[in-house]
Amino acid sequence: MQWTLNYEETWLHRMNPAFKLVFFLVLFLGLLFIHNPNVITYVTFIPLVLVAFYTGHKRKLLLILMIPFLLLFFSSASSMIFFGQGTTTWWKWGLIHITEESFYRGLHIGFRALNFALLGLIFALTTRPVLLFYSLTQQLHVPPRFAYSFMAAVRILPMMVEEFQQLKTALLVRGIKKEKGIKRVTQTIKLYAVPLLSQSIRRAHRIAVAMESKQFHNGERTYYYNTRLSKFDLFFVMYVIFGVGVTMWLGLEFPTYAITDVRK
Amino acid sequence: MKVGVTNLRVKYSGSSELLFNDLSLQIQKGEKVLLLGPSGCGKSTLLQVLSGLIPSAVPVPMKVEENVIAESAGYVFQDPDAQFCMPYVDEEMAFVLENRGISREDMDGLIQMYLHKVGLHFENAHVEISSLSQGMKQRLAIASVLSLEPDVLYLDEPTALLDPEGTTDVWETIKRIDENQTMVIVEHKVDTVIDFVHRVVLFDENGNIIADADPETILSFYKHKMKEYGIWYPGVWDEHKEELTLKRSSNQSNSVVTVEDLKGYRGKNCMITLPELEICEGEWIVVTGENGAGKSSLLLSMMNVLKTTGQVCVNGKKLRSIEEAREELAFVFQNPEFQFVTHSVYDELAYSITDHVHEKVTNWLTEYDLLHLQDQHPYQLSTGQKRKLSVGTALFGDQRVLLLDEPTFGQDAKNTFKLLQYFEELRSKGTIILMVTHDPNIVKTYATREWVISKGALMCDRRLNSREEEIVHAVDS
Numbered sequence: 001m002q003w004t005l006n007y008e009e010t011w012l013h014r015m016n017p018a019f020k021l022v023f024f025l026v027l028f029l030g031l032l033f034i035h036n037p038n039v040i041t042y043v044t045f046i047p048l049v050l051v052a053f054y055t056g057h058k059r060k061l062l063l064i065l066m067i068p069f070l071l072l073f074f075s076s077a078s079s080m081i082f083f084g085q086g087t088t089t090w091w092k093w094g095l096i097h098i099t100e101e102s103f104y105r106g107l108h109i110g111f112r113a114l115n116f117a118l119l120g121l122i123f124a125l126t127t128r129p130v131l132l133f134y135s136l137t138q139q140l141h142v143p144p145r146f147a148y149s150f151m152a153a154v155r156i157l158p159m160m161v162e163e164f165q166q167l168k169t170a171l172l173v174r175g176i177k178k179e180k181g182i183k184r185v186t187q188t189i190k191l192y193a194v195p196l197l198s199q200s201i202r203r204a205h206r207i208a209v210a211m212e213s214k215q216f217h218n219g220e221r222t223y224y225y226n227t228r229l230s231k232f233d234l235f236f237v238m239y240v241i242f243g244v245g246v247t248m249w250l251g252l253e254f255p256t257y258a259i260t261d262v263r264k
Numbered sequence: 265m266k267v268g269v270t271n272l273r274v275k276y277s278g279s280s281e282l283l284f285n286d287l288s289l290q291i292q293k294g295e296k297v298l299l300l301g302p303s304g305c306g307k308s309t310l311l312q313v314l315s316g317l318i319p320s321a322v323p324v325p326m327k328v329e330e331n332v333i334a335e336s337a338g339y340v341f342q343d344p345d346a347q348f349c350m351p352y353v354d355e356e357m358a359f360v361l362e363n364r365g366i367s368r369e370d371m372d373g374l375i376q377m378y379l380h381k382v383g384l385h386f387e388n389a390h391v392e393i394s395s396l397s398q399g400m401k402q403r404l405a406i407a408s409v410l411s412l413e414p415d416v417l418y419l420d421e422p423t424a425l426l427d428p429e430g431t432t433d434v435w436e437t438i439k440r441i442d443e444n445q446t447m448v449i450v451e452h453k454v455d456t457v458i459d460f461v462h463r464v465v466l467f468d469e470n471g472n473i474i475a476d477a478d479p480e481t482i483l484s485f486y487k488h489k490m491k492e493y494g495i496w497y498p499g500v501w502d503e504h505k506e507e508l509t510l511k512r513s514s515n516q517s518n519s520v521v522t523v524e525d526l527k528g529y530r531g532k533n534c535m536i537t538l539p540e541l542e543i544c545e546g547e548w549i550v551v552t553g554e555n556g557a558g559k560s561s562l563l564l565s566m567m568n569v570l571k572t573t574g575q576v577c578v579n580g581k582k583l584r585s586i587e588e589a590r591e592e593l594a595f596v597f598q599n600p601e602f603q604f605v606t607h608s609v610y611d612e613l614a615y616s617i618t619d620h621v622h623e624k625v626t627n628w629l630t631e632y633d634l635l636h637l638q639d640q641h642p643y644q645l646s647t648g649q650k651r652k653l654s655v656g657t658a659l660f661g662d663q664r665v666l667l668l669d670e671p672t673f674g675q676d677a678k679n680t681f682k683l684l685q686y687f688e689e690l691r692s693k694g695t696i697i698l699m700v701t702h703d704p705n706i707v708k709t710y711a712t713r714e715w716v717i718s719k720g721a722l723m724c725d726r727r728l729n730s731r732e733e734e735i736v737h738a739v740d741s
Contacts, residue, residue: 130355148359152349158394159345163602169569170602172586173595174657175616195601198643206346212321213339215363215412222365224358 039251047118077110301467338414399430494678528565600654648679
């Protein structure tokens, strides 16, 4: 079965994965300090441009992946819009109470969620796990023991999915008497968890022994992939700084909403 | 002396007896030694002790007077899917070189060199391991182990989970490795290696050495032991055939299954196409063909697990859904563990029947020698017993047709013959056997009909008259 996606390598792929990880965490934190809904609306364009043009994946795949994120946007925005508190009432019907404050707050939260999601998407679509772990050991000095175990684990996942499908067919053919109500849940868990876990535990143990037999150790080693910082990392930082600068200016000079701080 | 143990004792937790009681074995430089014995006699454990994996990587309590392990050992394991930690061929090869501290500049050349040694030629070695065949994976495993430049090479049933083609490939590869390489081999399919090793060590079920000699001596004096232990020695099939009395299937029997223009789809892809076919009572059909030709899809289409067009009728009744197919066709998967749904052997059999439960289950358990294990968890059975139980559970609805996906795969000779005889017994009572297999001996000996599948289509449907020849032969002698 084909598990890997075909994509073109872009400059985002060539960034240093460990640096990317740290920098994205900083961006996540930074987003929490934007309280002006005008700014955060414009800020959304920064990751959106990257997702749309520079991940190297097919448009169709990107559109499919956007569906859950738009859902996230609307669900987080709408719950705040409908049920949030505020003084200037626009519309009230039963439990639903839309005020001016809750509307802007809702939009703000929606855009924040969308930003998180887009950044996460960029990271996931442009980072190979193997390179991430190589980079974590080399740049952040994560012990090889953990890094290589994670790489082995990533390899097991598609096998588990395949086994899950086999198991599903086998149980279908066997004919399961389905229990009712809550028992159905425990029954399903038992039917799937026991065989899948027992297979995976045995396999993980075997891989671990095989790795040790290949003289794997936790000490000094050479690397097949030498990951280091490059001009792409600098370029990305500049892009973000420039982007934030421009969107801040736009947000302050050309506000689209009547409110400038959702906390008030 | 290269490697060896003197007075070795090993004890696994939970078992009351010692696995080895003062076992001594010495292996000289350049020797190629084959360890033989029944399953569970501790051959693999011994291999792991000799290679130093026990106790350093696998903690098992052991006591030894003298233990000489190789400075560097290369260990090839049984399961092609459980010995790599990287997703790509080049990365896996590089993993070993990294462990050895080889500098980056030398890696590419070395990777190519070791891959060439095992006959894997990639222009660019950045190939996904999951896209390789099982035989190629094992050759990759050998290449990565060779890149350790090991003093001693340990091979722990490297072909147990491979089809005949992969098995030949892997042994051809191993035979091409440097003549002076010391090797210790555990293998059940002896027919492919016996002419290659210098020395054979034969164990009994308690882990004692009962013979230690050159291959010719072992083959002439200990054949009965090999037979008892289920080892695939040369000529084992011929001996098995001589013991068999196969009844010829009568030509005039009732048609039970009819297939009409059956097509099975996975998504939008048509995986298998079958024309109009008729299957009669007491037929044993083997489905053969290359990997990925559509053999398993054929079985799954008949069961309605895949989306299908066309139809399958059993006794004139059309099978429209999995539920209806289940009533008429019994299906046994390659991995029997996936078909177990309860926590004991008894419950497993009782699961799908409603009347005379105790009587039926006990009868079956007695007949197939599993009564003493009826309270065990199905997972605790041996591989042969698991297979037998999965066939039993599948057939408990009194179905007349049995579909099997490589049921003898990875089994030793004894289990294989037992299973085949069990199927033959069912067949002689009128059950139809439809079996996917790679084993040409099963085709030659048991089958009454062969379907050859290629690229998702039935290439050839021929009746086999081997059984008639057998009978003529018997009369002659």
